[in-house]
Amino acid sequence: MPTEASLREAVFKSVRDYCGAGGFDFSFNPDKPIVRLHEPTFAADEINAALECMLTTRVTMGAKVREFEKAFASHFGWRHGLMNNSGSSANLLAVAALANPACRDGFKPGDEIIVPALSWSTTVWPIIQCGLVPVIVDIDPATFNIDPNEIEKAIGPRTRGVMIVPVYGNPCAMDAIVDVCKRHNLELIEDCCEALGAYYDGKPVGKFGRVGTFSFYYSHHMTTLEGGICVTDDFDFSELMRILRAHGWVREVEDQQKWFDEHPEIDRRFLFVNVGYNLRPTELQGAMGLVQLPKLASYVERRRQNAAWFRRELAQYGDFFDFQEETPKGLHSWFGFPIRVKAAAPFKVVELTKSLNEANIETRPIIAGNIARQPALKMYDHRTVGDLKHSSAVMEGAFSFGNHQAVDAGARTYVAGQIRTFLRSRGLI
Ligand SMILES: Cc1ncc(COP(=O)(O)O)c(C=O)c1O
Missing domain, CATH: 3.40.640.10 (Type I PLP-dependent aspartate aminotransferase-like (Major domain))
Incomplete structure (x- = not known):
């Protein structure tokens, strides 16, 4: 006669079998390239804890x-x-x-x-x-x-x-x-x-x-x-x-x-x-x-390593882009990797993001942009100080792509390669 505990263990084992020993596999596949903004951090252990x-x-x-x-x-x-x-x-x-x-x-x-x-x-x-x-x-x-x-x-x-x-x-x-x-x-x-x-x-x-x-x-x-x-x-x-x-x-x-x-x-x-x-x-x-x-520390470490790699790899395109500077005394945990297209660049940010999206690289704006420009705020009492031009510049000229625990060397190389392909298609490099 199976006990409650043994029946539960059978459920947990099925979940482990389903998810695979190392969890879901999100490693980069060059035959089906895709780099999402995020991939789940959870697998069998978390599902079983919830179950x-x-x-x-x-x-x-x-x-x-x-x-x-x-x-x-x-x-x-x-x-x-x-x-x-x-x-x-x-x-x-x-x-x-x-x-x-x-x-x-x-x-x-x-x-x-x-x-x-x-x-x-x-x-x-x-x-x-x-x-x-x-x-x-x-x-x-x-x-x-x-x-x-x-x-x-x-x-x-x-x-x-x-x-x-x-x-x-x-x-x-x-x-x-x-x-x-x-x-x-x-x-x-x-x-x-x-x-x-x-x-x-x-x-x-x-x-x-x-x-x-x-x-x-x-x-x-x-x-x-x-x-x-x-x-x-x-x-x-x-x-x-x-x-x-x-x-x-x-x-x-x-x-x-x-x-x-x-x-x-x-x-x-x-x-x-x-x-x-x-x-x-x-x-x-x-x-x-x-x-x-x-598991958090290892996830953050992967993000930091990726960010350092992107900074090094994309530094050569400094005529067109700049990047978020890590605050002195700070240790950044890189929610994504933001890129700001310089105002003088001979292309628009949407042209670049469109090209990346067509290559299955997801992108997004930086948080909600300049919040003072969101329609909701207009209905409520608030005060703005100055012209907020730097926030507007980020809203209009910056975007980010995924930099998370599942972005591996293959995914990084692919993203940098697609940025290069875009610049080359414009005759810029
Ligand atoms: C700065 C900031 N505050 C608040 C939130 C809201 O968090 P949640 O989506 O868990 O409600 C987010 C979401 O990403 C955020 O980026």
Whole structure:
């Protein structure tokens, strides 16, 4: 008579057989060349970890999520981690907690938060959704990251915070940013949703302000399919985020007794002490995260090696292109490989990307481009500082192709070769 455990093991074995001993094979095939923006980082181990949750029916946020939060936080040196169902949710939770009346020294409605123009939609939307006003500033054209001098210029009487984005995993100029935040008493929020595995001066990105966020979306450095996490060293702030993450409930907080003592008249299982959302991940996501985390460093290393190779290989075409400069003191985690076509180049970026796409090399714009130019923002109160020309130049003239754990020597050589083929077809080399 098979036991539950032996039946489960049979399921896991089938998954391992299906995926193959080394996981799915995404190595470059010259007979069918294709270089995608991303390939899954997960295989049998992650699928089985998720399946185990399904088979044991422990599927909603519980022990695995807690274990993952602890593992993630201690891996990078934070005291607290709060997993969410996406990086966007992590951003929403971080900003909502800072704007909550229960937050120590929190934001008030109408306060201004400075953000880089080159950012993602859900970097900026939570600011608006929480009744705050985004102030949009330009980037440093070399690093693609928020320019600390522009932060200084943008500060007004209502400015209370700065939300930064290490673009494509390139750490921001943290010495200057921390300095400006200290001098002007500004809260620092780090949206590191595309920067997992990046460090500045030996410290992980996300560790320079009260709260940092990361994404585990399918195409990111590691994945829980959808998913994200807020990290902080501030216990009270982590407790507030736990309340807001799930219905305003005290169910998830570490110090529940405090609330029970304050409200003995209410059923402690259904005690709501604040407003809240439902931004919870599933147990499957926590289980997958636990399997992915130990693999992260090797994935990031592959991205770094690829980026160094592309820099060397494409440097000879410096008349036509330039590249994102790694921030001094930074360790870049290369979410993709961005290329900016120089304004003086005798071709348009779309001509190049079309040619690459026809050769089965996927490309995309850099994040959401200059966010001030996206139609959504026009409906909401915001402020822009200067002409944001460097962010617009990236929006109009830059693109990226895949640089991930599955891009191997064959794929790299193919991409560089197709760029060469394009330049040759124009008589430029
Ligand atoms: C800078 C930045 N913030 C937030 C997000 C949102 O993350 P998610 O897709 O997990 O919601 C992304 C997504 O790529 C991002 O690049």
